[in-house]
Structure formats: C-alpha cells, structure tokens
Amino acid sequence: MGKRRKNNLQLTFNILPIDEKATRLAVEEYVETVRQYRQIGFVRREATTTQAYSYREHQSTNAISKQTEEIATYNVDKEAELEAKYMRWGM
Numbered sequence: 001m002g003k004r005r006k007n008n009l010q011l012t013f014n015i016l017p018i019d020e021k022a023t024r025l026a027v028e029e030y031v032e033t034v035r036q037y038r039q040i041g042f043v044r045r046e047a048t049t050t051q052a053y054s055y056r057e058h059q060s061t062n063a064i065s066k067q068t069e070e071i072a073t074y075n076v077d078k079e080a081e082l083e084a085k086y087m088r089w090g091m
C-alpha cells in the first residue's frame with residue numbers, strides 16, 4: 001500500500017494520524033466475531049457442579065464461591081453483547 005494523501009479534515013483540524021494496521025486488525029476481529037455468532041450462535045457456559053444453596057465460608061478468608069452467579073452473569077452479558085454487535089453490523 002502506498003502513502004495516502006491526508007484528508008482535508010485532518011489538515012484543517014490537525015487530527016491525530018490513524019494507525020491503519022491496528023484499525024484493520026480490530027475491524028477483522030470484530031467481523032470474525034460477528035461471523036462466528038451468526039454461524040454458530042452463542043455457546044453457554046455451564047457449572048461443573050451444582051452449588052449449595054446455603055452460605056458457606058471457607059476457612060479464615062471469609063470468601064464464598066460464586067461460580068454459578070458468575071457463569072449466569074457471563075451468559076447473559078456475553079449473549080447480549082454478541083447480539084448487539086450482530087445488529088450493529090446490519091445483518
């Protein structure tokens with residue numbers, strides 16, 4: 001690819017130059033994500049074991065396991081994100 005002439009707006013408003021390689025990679029990644037979603041759909045994550053309904057502290061850290069909550073949140077958020085990308089792409 002040869003050098004491009006600067007757009008009049010870039011000259012007028014002194015806009016920062018665009019990194020064409022990074023932009024191209026970002027667009028290709030976006031299009032690939034949309035293509036995969038369109039062909040396969042969304043693959044949901046599932047918990048390997050069912051969590052107990054009761055609150056249980058783990059030793060002295062007082063940390064609790066939230067595996068089921070994190071998986072459910074991921075499934076809903078990621079599917080909504082992919083659907084938005086798909087609709088934004090105009091397919």
